[in-house]
Amino acid sequence: MKKQPLISLTLFSLMCLVLTLIVAACGDATATSAPRTTGTDNKTTAPYTNAPFEPANTTVAAATTVAPKPTFGAAATTTAAPAAGTTAAATTVAAASGASSDSSGDSKAPLPVPYATPLPGSYTNPQPVNQDPLKAGSVDDNLKFDEYMTYLRNYKGSQILNFDVSERYIINVLDGNARTVANSLVRVYAGQDMLFEGKTYSNGQTMFFPRAIPNAKQAQEFTVTAEKNGRSISKQFKRVEQGQEQNRNGGGTWTLDISGSLRPQLDPPANLDLLFLIDSTGSMGGEIRKIQQTISDIANQISTLPGNPRVRYGVVTYRDRGDSYVTRKFGFTENLGEFSNFLNSISAGGGGDYPESLNEGLHVAVNDMNWNSGEAVRLVFLVADAPPHLDYANDFRYTDESVEAMRRGIKIYAIGASGLDPKGEFVFRQIAQITLAQYLFITRGGDENQSGSGGPASNTNVVTEERTLDKIVLNIVRREITNLTQ
Numbered sequence: 001m002k003k004q005p006l007i008s009l010t011l012f013s014l015m016c017l018v019l020t021l022i023v024a025a026c027g028d029a030t031a032t033s034a035p036r037t038t039g040t041d042n043k044t045t046a047p048y049t050n051a052p053f054e055p056a057n058t059t060v061a062a063a064t065t066v067a068p069k070p071t072f073g074a075a076a077t078t079t080a081a082p083a084a085g086t087t088a089a090a091t092t093v094a095a096a097s098g099a100s101s102d103s104s105g106d107s108k109a110p111l112p113v114p115y116a117t118p119l120p121g122s123y124t125n126p127q128p129v130n131q132d133p134l135k136a137g138s139v140d141d142n143l144k145f146d147e148y149m150t151y152l153r154n155y156k157g158s159q160i161l162n163f164d165v166s167e168r169y170i171i172n173v174l175d176g177n178a179r180t181v182a183n184s185l186v187r188v189y190a191g192q193d194m195l196f197e198g199k200t201y202s203n204g205q206t207m208f209f210p211r212a213i214p215n216a217k218q219a220q221e222f223t224v225t226a227e228k229n230g231r232s233i234s235k236q237f238k239r240v241e242q243g244q245e246q247n248r249n250g251g252g253t254w255t256l257d258i259s260g261s262l263r264p265q266l267d268p269p270a271n272l273d274l275l276f277l278i279d280s281t282g283s284m285g286g287e288i289r290k291i292q293q294t295i296s297d298i299a300n301q302i303s304t305l306p307g308n309p310r311v312r313y314g315v316v317t318y319r320d321r322g323d324s325y326v327t328r329k330f331g332f333t334e335n336l337g338e339f340s341n342f343l344n345s346i347s348a349g350g351g352g353d354y355p356e357s358l359n360e361g362l363h364v365a366v367n368d369m370n371w372n373s374g375e376a377v378r379l380v381f382l383v384a385d386a387p388p389h390l391d392y393a394n395d396f397r398y399t400d401e402s403v404e405a406m407r408r409g410i411k412i413y414a415i416g417a418s419g420l421d422p423k424g425e426f427v428f429r430q431i432a433q434i435t436l437a438q439y440l441f442i443t444r445g446g447d448e449n450q451s452g453s454g455g456p457a458s459n460t461n462v463v464t465e466e467r468t469l470d471k472i473v474l475n476i477v478r479r480e481i482t483n484l485t486q
Contacts, residue, residue, distance in 0.1 A: 180204025318361030
C-alpha cells in the first residue's frame, strides 16, 4: 500500500512529459510551415529577395588588361573609370560574381522581386505589382520619315554627330512562300567594294544609307545579296532619284526573294535577347527605382506572351569618366533570380557634369555581350536622361555603334527620361532610327522636378498616345516575336 503514492507520482510525471513533447512538436510544425515575410505586408518572398547582389572579393586588374568575359549569365563585369588623359581603350576591367562595389555611398537596398525562380526561366507569379507605373509616349521616325527629315533640318541645338540618312533604302528579304526572312545576312556592294553588311530584323528588313558611306557617294548602281540556310540571291538595284519626292515616299524599297521555304510549318518558340542599358548617374536617382520596378513588371508580363518565348535578360549600366566605374555589365541569363538581384543592386551616383559616357556604354552593350548570333530577336532598351560626351579623346561614337548594332541585327529602343535636353533627344532618335526602332520618352511618374522629356510631350512637342512604359515595351516585344510567325 505504501507503493501507491510512488506509482501515482510516476504516472503523473510521465503524463507531463508526454504533454510537453506534444506541445513542442506542434510549435516546430508551426515554425516550419510559416512563409517568409518582409516588412508589414506579410507578402511571401523568395529567399534571395532581400539579399543585395554584392561582389565576392572584387579585384581590379592593371590598366589595359581585360578580364575574360563572364560565362552565360554568370558574372558582372565592371569597367573602372580611367584617370584623366586615359583613353577609352586603356580602361580597367574587373570580373566579379555580382555588382561592383561603389564608393559613392549610394543606398543599394533592393526592391522586392514579385516572383520566385526555382528553375531558370520559370515564373510563379506573372502579375505586375507596380502601383505607380511610369507613363510614356513613343515616336516611330521610320514610319513617319518625312516628318523626321523635317525635324533633322530644323534642329538648332548643340553639337551632334552627323549621319546622313536623307537617302535610305529599306531592304526586304522574302522566301519562296512570300514570308519574311529574319536573320538573313545582307550585303551591299558597289562593284567589288562591299559597302554594308547586316542582318535582317524579325520583320525581314534592314536599311542602307549610301550618303553616310564615303565610298557609296558616286555609285549609281548597287549589288545586293542575301543569304540564309545555304540559299542566296544577288540582285542589282539602281539608285533612285534624290530629293523631296523620295522623302515623302519614305525612301526606296528593295526586295529580294530567296527561293524555297526558309521557315518551318510549325514555328519553334522564339529566342529573345533583351538587354537594358541604363544611365546610373546621380541625376537618375529620382527614376532608378521606378525603372527597376518597370523592368520587373516587363519580365513578368513577357512570360504570358503566346508561344512561350525563350528569353535571356542582360544589363549594362554606365556613368562617366572619373566616377567609381564607367560601365558595369551582367551577362545574358534565363535565370530571373540572378537578373533581378543584379538589377536591384543598381543605384544612382556620380556624373558630375551633364553629358555622360553613353558612347562607351553603348559600345559595351553592342560588342561585349554574349548576343545570340542564330535565330533570335535582339533588343536593347536604353534608359537615360543625358546625351553622350562628344569631347572625349579616343572615345567611341554612337553612330558607329548604331551601325554595328544594325550589322548584328540588334534594335536599340532609346528611352528619354526626365530632364533629357534637345541634344539628348536628337541623339536618341538617331540611334533608334538607324536601327529600325522607336524613340520612347517618359511623360509622367519619373523625376517630376526635372524638365525635358518628363512632360506630356517630347522636347519637339511631338504628342503621342500616353501609355504605361511597361505596356509599350511589352507591345514592342510581342510585335517582334509575332513577326517571326506571320
